[in-house]
Amino acid sequence: MRQLFLLLFALLITACTAPTVATVVRExxxxxxxxxxxxxxxxxxxxxxxxxxxxxxxxxxxxxxxxxxxxxxxxxxxxxxxxxxxxxxxxxxxxxxxxxxxxxxxxxxxxxxxxxxxxxxxxxxxxxxxxxxxxxxxxxxxxxxxxxxxxxxxxxxxxxxxxxxxxxxxxxxxxxxxxxxxxxxxxxxxxxxxxxxxxxxxxxxxxxxxxxxxxxxxxxxxxxxxxxxxxxxxxxxxxxxxxxxxxxxxxxxxxxxxxxxxxxxxxxxxxxxxxxxxxxxxxxxxxxxxxxxxxxxxxxxxxxxxxKAVVDKWLARAFTVMEDMGFEPRREVAEIDEPLVCKESLIRTSQTNYGRLTMDAIAAAMPGADVYFINSGTMRLDDNIFNVVTEYDILRTYPFGGKLVRIELPGEVLERALQTGIRDNLGEGGYLQYKNVNPSDLAVNGEVIDPGKNYSVVLPEFVAKGYEANLEFLGDHYDGTNEEMLTVDGKPLRNDIRDVVIWYMGR
Ligand SMILES: [Zn+2]
Missing domain, CATH: 3.60.21.10 (Metallo-dependent phosphatases)
Incomplete structure (x- = not known):
């Protein structure tokens, strides 16, 4: 207050002693x-x-x-x-x-x-x-x-x-x-x-x-x-x-x-x-x-x-499409204590907990393979999920969905796929999330890959067809057959990565 008074006083003094600028008001x-x-x-x-x-x-x-x-x-x-x-x-x-x-x-x-x-x-x-x-x-x-x-x-x-x-x-x-x-x-x-x-x-x-x-x-x-x-x-x-x-x-x-x-x-x-x-x-x-x-x-x-009216218009459109696809977008699938990490800069350079969960879900739905992997570009969220996971959260994680297939790969081809997918594709959508692989030496289930042996591998059909960058050579090892339906807990489950993760998280 005292400062303000002094300031006003100073301004008054200035105004009085400088008549030529009396009309100037400081903005x-x-x-x-x-x-x-x-x-x-x-x-x-x-x-x-x-x-x-x-x-x-x-x-x-x-x-x-x-x-x-x-x-x-x-x-x-x-x-x-x-x-x-x-x-x-x-x-x-x-x-x-x-x-x-x-x-x-x-x-x-x-x-x-x-x-x-x-x-x-x-x-x-x-x-x-x-x-x-x-x-x-x-x-x-x-x-x-x-x-x-x-x-x-x-x-x-x-x-x-x-x-x-x-x-x-x-x-x-x-x-x-x-x-x-x-x-x-x-x-x-x-x-x-x-x-x-x-x-x-x-x-x-x-x-x-x-x-x-x-x-x-x-x-x-x-x-x-x-x-x-x-x-x-x-x-x-x-x-x-x-x-x-x-x-x-x-x-x-x-x-x-x-x-x-x-x-x-x-x-x-x-x-x-x-x-x-x-x-x-x-x-x-x-x-x-x-x-x-x-x-x-x-x-x-x-x-x-x-x-809100605009949001509701678009949500109604989207949810209708999702329901037509057989999903219940509003349904709460799980509550989580730790955020599921799917930030693009992390999921394309490392195995995150959400990547690991996805691989565990696939292995649970399609057991018995030596190796499991997916391209990280399948997981498009570029964000993390907190607290409650709805079916919609899973749909927005994997907006393109897609089937999983089981193929046989010679050891030398598997090694090349892992080498490319885990090392060369670092930072890209073709970077792999994997299971049963040690990323440092590419050992499978604790053993060095035998180039002459055949390995069973579960992976997205998209990758098996040779559509992923630098992994085109996998297309030579896929004959187009896949299981349309999986069986889990004695019941049929649609073969789509989204259905697999929804089932696994909701167990
Ligand atoms: Zn950005």
Missing amino acids: APVEFIILQLNDVYEIAPLEGGKAGGLARVATVRQELLRENPYVITMLAGDFLSPSFLGTMKFENEAGEREKIAGLQMVETLNAMGLDYATFGNHEFDIKDRALLEKRLAQSDFQYTVCNATAVVDGRERAFMQGNKPVPEYLIHEIPVANGAPLRLGLLGVVLPFNQINYVKYTDVTESFRSTLKQLQPVSDLAVAITHLNVDEDEALAADVPGVPLFVGGHDHSQLSRYVERTVIAKADANAKTVYIHRISHDRNSGKTSISSTIRKIDDTIADEPAT
């Missing part, structure tokens, strides 16, 4: 809120309805709007894919069958009130560039990215959102009473991970540096939307200072870092939490202050009705 700091989400694959709550849900985030956004009319909602990439829904088809406006490929997410985010997004690596899972750009055009929110462009017919151009190019940066104006609007510059960056043929990446740091240079003269402050690993965020913040906030994605667990006056923030995937950044920018001093809080999205928050 109060401009205050606004950034609501942050990242890595959202599911439009509806998970964990049996307890966690996440975009209709709840919409409610939080509306609460924030009552606190401050200038709420800017941002999503830091990874939302058009992967998801079980995204793999399904629907009848589009032209009466054609079209892959959903993120449309459920675009419509939900439109209803929720998203303002800005950048690309994540999973946006480029959509194999058809024209379909990706259709989804951009259907988005009411704007995309920005400074280090990725499209390659069309051998020529490089910006990605298009309708008839507008996705810009390297954009300016969001916040109205200021009695003054020019505050110009908030936004720039997005994505890690160059998904090497699909229609995307060209430029160097993250150099693109960021040069874009920031263009942005600074036309803005009052800059905020970045980054889809990077956190160590890359930290390196970028150190190399290119001057951006007070990185709205970050790609890492799926809540974290915050402070590097060279940059706050790096990431919320939990699937909107289990959101970050709320209350920002105050003083144009007189150029100073920005940020107060960041994490908000848990759970069943204590009501659904916002308009967003």
